[in-house]
Amino acid sequence: MADGAGGGDVTLARTLSWPHLVALGVGAIVGTGILTLIGVGAAKAGPAVLVSFAIAGFVCACAALAYAEMATRTPAAGGAYAYARDWMGRGPGWFVGWSLVLEYSLVVSAVAVGWSGYAAPLFIEWLGFPPELTVGPHLGGIMNLPAVVVIWVVAGVLMLGTGKGAALNAALVFVKLAALAVFAAVTIGHFDLANLHPFNPYGFSKSMGPDGVERGIMAAAAIIFSAFYGFDAVATAAEETRNPKRDLTLGIIGSMIACALIYTLIAALALGASPFTRFADSPEPLALILRELGEPGAATFLALSAVIALPTVIFAFFFGQSRIFLALARDGFLPAPLAQVSADGRATRVIGFTAMVVSVIAALLPLGEIVALANAGTLLAFGAVASCLLIARRRGHQSEHAIRIPYGRVIALIALAGCFYLFISLPRTTHGLFLAWNVLGVLIYWVVRRRAAAAR
Numbered sequence: 001m002a003d004g005a006g007g008g009d010v011t012l013a014r015t016l017s018w019p020h021l022v023a024l025g026v027g028a029i030v031g032t033g034i035l036t037l038i039g040v041g042a043a044k045a046g047p048a049v050l051v052s053f054a055i056a057g058f059v060c061a062c063a064a065l066a067y068a069e070m071a072t073r074t075p076a077a078g079g080a081y082a083y084a085r086d087w088m089g090r091g092p093g094w095f096v097g098w099s100l101v102l103e104y105s106l107v108v109s110a111v112a113v114g115w116s117g118y119a120a121p122l123f124i125e126w127l128g129f130p131p132e133l134t135v136g137p138h139l140g141g142i143m144n145l146p147a148v149v150v151i152w153v154v155a156g157v158l159m160l161g162t163g164k165g166a167a168l169n170a171a172l173v174f175v176k177l178a179a180l181a182v183f184a185a186v187t188i189g190h191f192d193l194a195n196l197h198p199f200n201p202y203g204f205s206k207s208m209g210p211d212g213v214e215r216g217i218m219a220a221a222a223i224i225f226s227a228f229y230g231f232d233a234v235a236t237a238a239e240e241t242r243n244p245k246r247d248l249t250l251g252i253i254g255s256m257i258a259c260a261l262i263y264t265l266i267a268a269l270a271l272g273a274s275p276f277t278r279f280a281d282s283p284e285p286l287a288l289i290l291r292e293l294g295e296p297g298a299a300t301f302l303a304l305s306a307v308i309a310l311p312t313v314i315f316a317f318f319f320g321q322s323r324i325f326l327a328l329a330r331d332g333f334l335p336a337p338l339a340q341v342s343a344d345g346r347a348t349r350v351i352g353f354t355a356m357v358v359s360v361i362a363a364l365l366p367l368g369e370i371v372a373l374a375n376a377g378t379l380l381a382f383g384a385v386a387s388c389l390l391i392a393r394r395r396g397h398q399s400e401h402a403i404r405i406p407y408g409r410v411i412a413l414i415a416l417a418g419c420f421y422l423f424i425s426l427p428r429t430t431h432g433l434f435l436a437w438n439v440l441g442v443l444i445y446w447v448v449r450r451r452a453a454a455a456r
Contacts, residue, residue: 025255039285045220052220059418099377104321106374109361112147179305191272222425386415
């Protein structure tokens with residue numbers, strides 16, 4: 001069993017430095033968010049989705065700073081779960097871990113399905129692939145096999161070791177950024193301020209329209225919030241960094257700054273190049289804009305780049321999910337064999353288990369609007385990390401390896417308030433589903449506690 005929360009004599013290999021972590025964070029953050037969610041956000045807020053991006057990004061930045069300090073105070077696999085367990089107790093820790101399982105599973109599965117949406121037409125046209133094997137039963141198919149395949153390919157890369165996987169991930173991040181650079185170069189010449197008027201057609205707060213759709217700047221922010229998270233996947237790599245105090249700080253904050261700049265630029269260019277009504281709710285808004293501008297070659301390049309590079313998002317969240325499972329297994333919430341790592345520090349068993357879980361979701365289940373449920377889990381986890389920072393500051397204990405962010409209490413309170421406001425801005429159906437998920441979590445926790453008591 002690996003060191004950390006569970007103790008043992010074998011540790012995860014320390015192969016990562018801050019450039020790997022920045023690439024891991026950028027790989028997780030810049031992906032489906034800017035490639036697809038700008039269309040969803042524009043449908044809910046119009047051009048004011050730029051404000052939605054700013055609000056979501058600001059809340060995430062505060063959470064990122066809290067993560068940066070807590071990651072160096074508790075440099076163990078598991079991220080927010082480890083922080084909540086160590087600073088708030090085993091029970092609260094379990095519910096944070098349970099929320100992270102929800103977040104990471106849905107994100108990995110959703111991105112795999114999104115990748116399949118780009119790749120499946122190529123498979124059908126070039127390879128004669130059966131269409132019924134490219135979608136799940138909810139769309140009349142048998143299973144989404146391409147989504148399953150890409151999940152297991154990423155799992156195989158991770159099983160080679162995180163150092164090799166992180167190097168490949170960094171190369172694919174470059175491909176993705178190159179595609180966005182092409183989009184910027186093409187659209188900047190078509191920017192028209194008239195496309196930004198009216199700027200705020202649906203108001204600030206979430207409100208239900210006559211058509212039953214919830215719109216507004218905050219309604220958009222609550223959904224596109226998922227476009228920014230991913231930096232927390234960096235925190236789960238704490239045990240595998242060479243210098244946690246330096247590398248985790250630069251990795252988390254560096255990836256957030258880079259992604260905020262990228263999002264602001266690309267979103268502004270997209271909204272300026274085309275009226276938002278033309279690409280609102282499109283599954284491929286950036287490619288659609290390029291085609292409407294008469295640039296089919298650039299649109300094809302962007303689509304192919306998405307097929308090549310979207311696995312970076314799967315890699316980052318898959319990495320984080322496997323480390324959450326590892327930490328939960330160490331603490332007795334999952335079967336003990338999943339907590340074992342190989343002699344050279346590779347967590348192959350938990351990676352295989354993670355692949356099985358997310359493959360089932362990606363192959364068979366209709367994700368659709370339920371992906372918003374991932375945001376609910378994330379917001380709870382981010383709020384828990386901010387709470388842990390407040391607890392740590394109140395206790396006053398400071399490790400020599402931990403950083404101390406300036407105005408830590410203020411930042412933590414802003415993160416808590418922001419997470420709460422974004423949570424209540426989520427769709428009502430999401431609130432009900434999140435409650436049901438946590439009721440299931442209560443039952444699992446009760447069973448584990450009873451078994452532990454019986455074993456004693």
